[in-house]
Amino acid sequence: MPAGLEVRGLCKRFGGIVVADAMELDLAPGRIVGLIGPNGAGKTSFFNLVTGVVRPDGGRVSLDGRALTGLHIHQRARLGLSRTWQNLRLFPSLSVLDNLLIGARVYPGESLPALIAGPGRLRRAEAADRTQALDILERMGLAGVAHTDVASVPFGQQKLVGVARALMNEPRCLLLDEPMAGVEGHAYEAIQDVVRRLAARGIAVCVVEHNVAFIRDLCDEGVFMFAGKVLARGSVEDLIADPRLTELYFGT
Amino acid sequence: MEYLYTLAILMALYVILAASFNFVIGYGGLISIAHPVFYAIGAYASALLARDAGWPIPLAIVAGALVALLASILVAVPSVRISGDYLLIASIGFQLGVLEAIKNIGWTGGAGGLTNIPALLAPGSNHAIYVALTIAVAIATVVLLRWISRGPYGRAMSAMRDDELAFAALGRNALAMKVAIFALGSGLAGLAGGLYAHYFRFLAPGQFDILQSAALLTMVVVGGLRSTWGPILGAIVLEALPQAITFLDLPPSLLGPLQGILFTGLVLIFMFARPQGLIPAGDIWRGRKAMATDARRA
CATH class of the missing domain: 3.40.50.300 (P-loop containing nucleotide triphosphate hydrolases)
Structure with missing residues (x-):
């Protein structure tokens, strides 16, 4: 193959x-x-x-x-298949951490039926995604801004967030x-x-x-x-x- | 007293309508003003199932909501697939088409209206029970939508509104989300329709026309798009205002146009002077408190 x-x-x-x-x-x-x-x-x-x-x-x-x-x-x-964008395309209404969480490989929270049927599975997925996201942020020196609104982070760090987000889907x-x-x-x-x-x-x-x-x-x-x-x-x-x-x- | 009960029930129903419409246009970012048509579908389906098919009324109300939900999926799937903008046109067309059909079909009562709808309350029972029921459904609706919008789904809705392309490139299915948001919002409107039908016991197509669309849009915009309390306040204030006008003792021929002017005027004033509405929602999505503290611990 x-x-x-x-x-x-x-x-x-x-x-x-x-x-x-x-x-x-x-x-x-x-x-x-x-x-x-x-x-x-x-x-x-x-x-x-x-x-x-x-x-x-x-x-x-x-x-x-x-x-x-x-x-x-x-x-x-x-x-x-993952990518970043020349003009970043971050989500300005979310924090740095939330920007990453959207990129998780599995995101059961995007399905309304799953949301209503299985809150337990959802919590476990969220917890795992959070750990993964904080780990990536830590490695890229962004742990300090994890909870900051992405729009108020300096441009250089925004670029890093763009890359970090693309890593979330492994x-x-x-x-x-x-x-x-x-x-x-x-x-x-x-x-x-x-x-x-x-x-x-x-x-x-x-x-x-x-x-x-x-x-x-x-x-x-x-x-x-x-x-x-x-x-x-x-x-x-x-x-x-x-x-x-x-x-x-x-x-x- | 009965007048006050009626007003309270209407306010509760409009809270359901405004909150669910806010979910569609505010949180979902889906541009549609056809919300009243799903209110109509829920009302008519429930009324007909109970009156002509002999279904128990609570079951008919739930079925009416499901019919509205399914109808909304039929409208949303083809139009959202092309582009979000088509939803506005498709849904207005659907609204006009359905109302026109209701006017011209015999078994819906036609333009004259559907009468003899069975009442949920037994004759002679206290109307306060119905007030309590509709308020309970309104509270449940608001709580459910708030819970959804402050959890992972809300985070995803925010991201999708910010940048749909980046959202999709991260593996998120924007199309499915839009259809689901539209369906849930429309289903809740259908639920309000069933509750309306089995209390007021009379339905006419004119109750669900474009003027209703304007009224709902005003409630959400004036109240505050994407805020929890905004549409509630908008619904209550704007349901009370026209009632207040009727106390002015104006000739009936003036009342209708006056309400129209009031609604459109309010939307215009707020668009210019206070676009965020009476109760503004923050620009940044904040999850539930539990989620935030959870993250800090981790």
Whole structure:
């Protein structure tokens, strides 16, 4: 059985703009892959297509051998596909801890019948989710703000909350969309540390990031995307050194 | 005295309607103003089951609520699937359609109304019993909805309103939640309908029209969207106001339009001057006290 994320012949165009052109990409368990390319190359669109936010015109996506094609966004997430967002998309009306709890793999509290029929099971699930969430927050240095409203936490910490929330469903594959934009200092280290530990546990990770130093420090390999296609794959050093890619990147 | 009983019963029924409507539009964030149609469905179903099918009245009232609940699922599933905005249009269409059908079908009593609905109370018994019954149901409704909205389900409703896409990407089924919220709210409206039918014993389609929608919306908006006490206060005040107007001794031809102006005017004034309503709900979701202390211990 093929493990990790497998993308075959993924196609999507919006009118004349092609965001995925027979895109092929494998993300193996335990590997950290950096997705780089100029703006408009289709990196975020790739995430949107894989997670089901945008319906592709064609192609297949599977996770650990299970086809994701045609599944709803929430069904893909339940199979272990997790992501963060460039613009965070945290829940401003919730505390940091509650933001995480929403992401629990099993959340019986989202079903009214379950709520009314089984308060005992619900309490146990809540207690387990709380322990897991506080544990993640602790590891990321966010334990102190667990009960703070997420909107009043500094931006760097909000970025971390976005990553922490994506870990709650115990992902098999994690897609990080620009985790470093606007982040410095402690959060930088914390995110690197967390991602490495995830990979060590056999999770396939893909990072979209413009901060090349971050990609080089963190990723096992890089994938260069341009016009909805994978142009090159290899060590991040080699990709950066390739004059052809640099030209495409800076659009000279 | 009987007038005061009637007023108390109506206030209790409107507390059920306003609280359940608040659950749908406030907590669920589902834009619909067709709440009265589920009130109507519950009332008519219960009345017909008791009168024509000979069902025991308590059973008929419960069945009426279930019919309203099922009807709301039929409306919600196709419209919520496309986009939340379609619910508004679909539900108004449904409301107008159902009322039009009631007007034109023989066995619903038509436009003239459904009469001879059996009463829940035996003749000659104390009407205060019915007051107590409706108030008890109103309290149970408010307590149930408050319990739901302050637990894990409430947390999920808050997150869904904040950002539905992020909510779905975390594995939560927003579609199922919206349908369930709409169904529960509508079922409770149906329950209020059954309680109405077997006390007042007369139903006419005009009682459930768009003016009723406006009245309910006013109660929730003026009272305070998403607050527990807001819709209760809104229902009581706005049920009392039109009654107060009738004491002004105005000609009946003026009364109807005056009430309409009053409701719409109040919504407009509150939208501009105090959008959070009389009793504002906080912007941040807070769970039950037990949950919070629980977390602090952990």
